[in-house]
Amino acid sequence: MRMVMTGNYASAYGAKLSRAEVIAAYPITPQTSIVEKLAEFVSSGELKAQYIPVESEHSAMAACIAAETAGARTYTATSSHGLTLMHEVLMWASGARLPIVMTNVSRAMAPPWSVWVDNMDSIAQRDTGWLQFFCQNNQEVLDTIIMAYKICESRRVMLPAMIIEDAFILSHTSEPVDVPDQEVVDRFLPPYAPELKIEVGKAMGFGSLVKPDQYMEFRYKDMLAMKEAAERVKAVEKEFKQVFGREYGGLLEKYMCDDAETVLITAGSVAATAKDVVDAMRARGARVGLARIRAFRPFPHEELRALASKVVGIAVLDRSYTFGAAGAMFTEVKASVYSCHKRPVMKNYIAGLGGRDITTKIISNIMDDMAVAAKRGVEDEVEWVDVAGLPRRWR
Amino acid sequence: MTKSYEDLPLTPIADTPSTMNLTGLWRVVRPLVDKSKCKKCTTCWKFCPDAAITLVDGFPVIDLNYCKGCGICAHECPSKCIIMVKEGEA
Numbered sequence: 270m271r272m273v274m275t276g277n278y279a280s281a282y283g284a285k286l287s288r289a290e291v292i293a294a295y296p297i298t299p300q301t302s303i304v305e306k307l308a309e310f311v312s313s314g315e316l317k318a319q320y321i322p323v324e325s326e327h328s329a330m331a332a333c334i335a336a337e338t339a340g341a342r343t344y345t346a347t348s349s350h351g352l353t354l355m356h357e358v359l360m361w362a363s364g365a366r367l368p369i370v371m372t373n374v375s376r377a378m379a380p381p382w383s384v385w386v387d388n389m390d391s392i393a394q395r396d397t398g399w400l401q402f403f404c405q406n407n408q409e410v411l412d413t414i415i416m417a418y419k420i421c422e423s424r425r426v427m428l429p430a431m432i433i434e435d436a437f438i439l440s441h442t443s444e445p446v447d448v449p450d451q452e453v454v455d456r457f458l459p460p461y462a463p464e465l466k467i468e469v470g471k472a473m474g475f476g477s478l479v480k481p482d483q484y485m486e487f488r489y490k491d492m493l494a495m496k497e498a499a500e501r502v503k504a505v506e507k508e509f510k511q512v513f514g515r516e517y518g519g520l521l522e523k524y525m526c527d528d529a530e531t532v533l534i535t536a537g538s539v540a541a542t543a544k545d546v547v548d549a550m551r552a553r554g555a556r557v558g559l560a561r562i563r564a565f566r567p568f569p570h571e572e573l574r575a576l577a578s579k580v581v582g583i584a585v586l587d588r589s590y591t592f593g594a595a596g597a598m599f600t601e602v603k604a605s606v607y608s609c610h611k612r613p614v615m616k617n618y619i620a621g622l623g624g625r626d627i628t629t630k631i632i633s634n635i636m637d638d639m640a641v642a643a644k645r646g647v648e649d650e651v652e653w654v655d656v657a658g659l660p661r662r663w664r
Numbered sequence: 665m666t667k668s669y670e671d672l673p674l675t676p677i678a679d680t681p682s683t684m685n686l687t688g689l690w691r692v693v694r695p696l697v698d699k700s701k702c703k704k705c706t707t708c709w710k711f712c713p714d715a716a717i718t719l720v721d722g723f724p725v726i727d728l729n730y731c732k733g734c735g736i737c738a739h740e741c742p743s744k745c746i747i748m749v750k751e752g753e754a
Contacts, residue, residue, distance in 0.1 A: 364675060365674075365675045366674035366675050427674055464674075465677065472679070473677055473678060473679050474678030474679075474682070475677060476675050476676060477676045477677070477678035477682070478682065478685065479676050482666045483666055483667065483672075483676075486666070486667065486668070486669035486672055487669075487672060487675070487676065489669045490669050490672065490674065493669075
């Protein structure tokens with residue numbers, strides 16, 4: 270059924286259609302309407318789930334970990350400071366190999382206090398062992414939640430996933446969303462049935478002490494699971510397309526990249542704006558393309574290398590900054606393609622922090638700047654875009 | 665014995681309590697109690713950070729499966745009835 274809904278409601282419908290059995294939640298702007306909607310679903314009986322209001326995000330994740338260890342499919346949602354408060358337990362969820370699915374409404378970290386979009390919160394959690402999906406629109410949010418359970422619960426993956434939804438641009442903006450029928454989702458996503466779980470009357474310790482002689486073997490298994498996840502993302506999406514008719518490009522969505530000389534790489538909702546820019550620039554004859562990092566973990570290493578070997582310039586637009594280094598997407602893309610036989614000129618653009626609009630004009634200026642840099646060489650490898658006080662005009 | 669990663673579960677699963685991890689092997693020095701000097705004051709029993717001391721007829725008995733030889737009992741004993749000796753000597 271087609272409905273008009275916000276990204277937050279798309280998240281709530283995604284969790285409902287996936288038949289989450291335990292939802293532990295703590296409100297935070299701009300995530301709150303996700304867990305409010307889920308509370309409505311549970312209270313009306315539309316969703317049969319245990320709904321646990323907790324005292325903090327750390328507790329929300331701890332409750333999900335316990336429930337998932339007991340064999341329940343769990344869901345939670347958070348944002349920004351809530352996500353970073355979870356940091357310690359995020360690592361427990363992945364190390365304990367619990368396929369929890371969570372929406373993070375991506376919001377700037379404070380100070381300066383801000384409730385608007387910025388991916389620093391999510392990027393700061395990249396090493397926690399979670400799969401990370403950056404979504405472009407509300408439909409993708411709903412669909413990716415359903416797919417994420419199927420990817421993560423497969424026997425050789427068993428890792429948690431974070432669905433990243435840009436604050437306000439997706440979370441509070443209404444779009445038409447196709448809400449699939451429950452029976453169809455049920456056929457696509459069978460109930461969660463882990464091989465191992467807590468059982469009453471059988472005393473076991475989960476995630477217990479291992480000495481230095483055995484720790485690395487467990488971490489090696491986690492590494493293999495993340496590699497397997499990269500394959501499952503593609504396989505599950507193929508299956509999803511057969512059932513629901515939609516696809517999103519696997520780990521890396523490529524738009525007009527086939528004959529492109531200059532490619533913009535970015536993630537999240539800004540990719541939709543960038544596609545419009547690519548269309549407009551193509552109409553004027555510019556050979557430009559867009560590659561959207563859909564999965565930041567597992568990272569689209571091979572896909573980027575294949576792309577990089579065919580283009581002249583790559584501009585990476587980061588909606589966050591890693592202080593003392595550069596944008597995280599830039600450093601990772603650059604590291605991925607460094608050992609390619611033929612590698613393009615690359616430049617990093619930092620833009621849109623704390624909810625500042627990244628307009629079509631800014632993106633086309635970035636594309637033009639990159640085309641020039643590809644020919645004449647790079648002066649500033651990491652360029653802050655649209656900062657008052659800097660001489661350069663981007664708008 | 666280190667197991668191959670292929671033979672391990674997804675996450676370490678313990679089916680025995682952590683008291684099964686005998687940590688006495690970490691010890692370099694061992695407490696020796698001279699019962700003739702002991703006043704049964706229980707100071708050592710209160711201070712042992714690993715709860716490795718039990719009281720039998722009021723006298724301390726050290727559980728060498730868990731005692732790591734920290735020497736706190738010997739240091740705190742008011743009547744100096746506990747001494748630390750190197751493992752392998754005495």
